[in-house]
Every structure is written in C-alpha cells, then in structure tokens.
Amino acid sequence: MITIDNLNLHYDKTAGYNTRKKTGKKETSTQVIFDLSLTINEGEKVAIIGPSGAGKSSLLHHIYQQLQTSAALCSQRQGLVDNLSIYHNIFMGALARHHWLFNLVNLIRPFKQDLNDIATLCQQLELDQPLAKKVDQLSGGQRQRVALARALYQQQDTFIGDEPFSALDPLMKSRLLDTVLARHKSVIMVVHDRELAITAFDRVIALDKGRLVLDSQKQSINQQQITALYQTSAVA
Ligand SMILES: Nc1ncnc2c1ncn2[C@@H]1O[C@H](COP(=O)(O)OP(=O)(O)OP(=O)(O)O)[C@@H](O)[C@H]1O
Numbered sequence: 527m528i529t530i531d532n533l534n535l536h537y538d539k540t541a542g543y544n545t546r547k548k549t550g551k552k553e554t555s556t557q558v559i560f561d562l563s564l565t566i567n568e569g570e571k572v573a574i575i576g577p578s579g580a581g582k583s584s585l586l587h588h589i590y591q592q593l594q595t596s597a598a599l600c601s602q603r604q605g606l607v608d609n610l611s612i613y614h615n616i617f618m619g620a621l622a623r624h625h626w627l628f629n630l631v632n633l634i635r636p637f638k639q640d641l642n643d644i645a646t647l648c649q650q651l652e653l654d655q656p657l658a659k660k661v662d663q664l665s666g667g668q669r670q671r672v673a674l675a676r677a678l679y680q681q682q683d684t685f686i687g688d689e690p691f692s693a694l695d696p697l698m699k700s701r702l703l704d705t706v707l708a709r710h711k712s713v714i715m716v717v718h719d720r721e722l723a724i725t726a727f728d729r730v731i732a733l734d735k736g737r738l739v740l741d742s743q744k745q746s747i748n749q750q751q752i753t754a755l756y757q758t759s760a761v762a
Contacts, residue, residue: 527568527684527712528592535559535584535736545588558584560736568683571713573723576733577756582716583688585733589714590686595622597684598710600677602692606669608662612653615661615672616644619679647675650705652698667693674702678709685710689718700726720752 536544538555558581566572566589574582583602590599598619606615614633617640621629632640645657653671655664661672670693677685685706691699699719703726707713717723723730724747732740732755740751 527570528564528566528589530562530564530588530592533559533562533564533585533588535562535581535588537584558736559588559733562736562738564731564738564741566712566714568712571707571726571728573715573717573727573730574733575717575720575723575730575752576739579735580733581736582733584736586686586688586714586716593684593686596682597686598677598680598682600674600685600687600690602688604669604673606661606673606676609660611658611660612648612655612664612672613641613644613657616647616675616679619676620681623681644675644679647678651675651678651702665693667698670694671702674706678706683711685713685715687713687715689716692718720756724749724752 534545535558536555537558538544544555562585574585576582590597607618613636617632617636620640624632631637641657648655648657648671651671651674653668653675655668661669664672670690674690677687677690687706690706691702694702696719700722703722706715707726713727715727717727724744728744730740730742730744730747730752731738732752734755739755740748742748
C-alpha cells in the first residue's frame with residue numbers, strides 16, 4: 527500500500543514539509559525525519575508511538591500526502607467549521623462522493639437518508655447531541671468525535687489518525703478505537719496510549735528524534751524496549 531524509501535523530511539518555516547536534498551548552503555529548515563524506510567501493506571493496522579516531538583505527526587502527514595484521495599484523515603487540527611452544525615461538519619466527509627449540485631441542495635435542506643446515516647454514526651460514536659447544534663457549542667471531546675465522524679463518513683478503506691481520541695476517557699477511547707478498526711481495512715494511527723497501541727494494533731512502529739527505532743508485529747513486541755524509549759527521552 528505504501529513504501530517509504532530512505533525518507534529525509536525537513537520542516538521549512540515558509541514552505542512547510544519537504545523532502546529536498548541537502549545543498550550545503552546555510553540551512554533555513556529543521557530536519558524532522560532521518561533516513562526512514564518503511565513498507566505498510568494493505569490490511570495492516572499500525573500504531574505509531576514515540577515521545578513528544580519524535581516526528582510522528584510529520585511521518586503521518588507524509589503518508590497521507592502519498593495516499594491522498596484513497597485515505598480518510600483525522601488530524602489533531604480537526605478543521606471543523608465552527609459556525610456550522612454537527613450535521614454539516616460530518617456531511618463534509620461525503621462531499622467528494624457526490625455531484626456538487628447534490629451537495630449544495632443537501633447542505634441547504636438535508637436529505638432524509640443522510641440525516642439518518644449521520645444520526646446512526648453519531649450514536650455509534652456516543653455523540654448524543656442534536657445534529658443541528660453548532661460545533662462551537664461542543665466540548666473538546668464532542669468536537670473530537672465530530673471530526674472522527676467526518677473522517678468515518680468518507681467511507682474509505684484506509685483510516686489515518688493523529689491521536690483522534692486524546693480528549694476522551696480511556697473506556698470510550700477503547701470503544702471508539704474498536705469502531706474505527708472494524709470499519710477500515712487498513713489503519714495507521716498515532717497513539718499516545720502505549721498500552722492501547724500494543725493491545726489493539728497488529729503492528730507498532732516507534733519513532734525517536736526523527737528516527738525509526740522499533741517496527742514490531744504485535745506478537746513479538748518487546749515491552750521493555752518501549753518503556754526504555756520513553757525513559758531515555760525523558761532524561762535526554
Ligand atoms: N509547524 C512547525 N514549525 C516548526 N517545526 C515544526 C512544525 N511542526 C513540527 N515541527 C518540528 O518537527 C518535529 C517533529 O514534530 P511532530 O509534530 O512530527 O512530532 P510528534 O512526535 O507528532 O510530537 P507530539 O507527540 O508532541 O505531537 C518537532 O521537533 C518540531 O520541532
């Protein structure tokens with residue numbers, strides 16, 4: 527599904543992420559990923575872990591750039607439109623599936639089918655708020671579930687998530703993760719909860735200071751190695 531070969535990713539203040547080669551001139555950018563090679567096959571459920579600033583979001587951003595229209599992204603930034611309703615924010619996930627005229631009519635006067643589908647989705651995500659409510663009136667955890675619902679409503683085979691449950695309590699986090707895993711063939715997700723990463727995913731990838739330091743299938747994960755990764759980083 528995706529092959530990354532010796533990736534060196536830089537973050538430039540003006541141009542954002544880029545993969546340019548070193549020129550020898552004075553550097554104006556920061557390198558965030560170093561010599562990273564990785565293959566992720568279709569059907570895999572992969573957790574990306576690592577200490578803060580390790581490069582997890584940068585790697586996820588690069589993966590999404592490669593997959594683009596074939597993957598649904600649920601990023602930390604959410605990108606919700608504050609003065610639109612829950613319904614409208616979630617329906618945006620389906621815009622690419624329909625003709626623009628259908629989208630326009632549906633946004634002005636929602637079709638029953640979409641209203642029902644989105645209401646069902648909200649129930650599954652335990653979001654018990656009126657669909658007409660504007661998202662700027664929601665809590666952090668409710669907003670996170672609207673962003674998650676919008677990504678699920680894209681109905682893609684691949685889900686890419688950057689800690690999409692950070693504002694939720696552990697039990698709800700675990701239930702919603704099960705929903706995301708069940709609804710997608712492939713999942714690549716940054717997960718801050720190490721325990722959850724190890725128990726719920728088939729494969730765990732760890733980054734530290736921009737480098738791939740662990741790539742392990744669930745059955746052969748070395749818990750001590752993961753603990754050490756976070757301890758080393760805390761004292762560094
Ligand atoms: N907008 C930005 N401007 C400058 N540097 C950035 C920017 N975004 C990321 N970086 C740099 O890239 C490095 C990796 O950041 P990234 O967000 O990928 O890490 P992360 O592992 O996802 O961290 P966290 O767990 O805290 O979200 C950081 O050290 C940071 O300094």
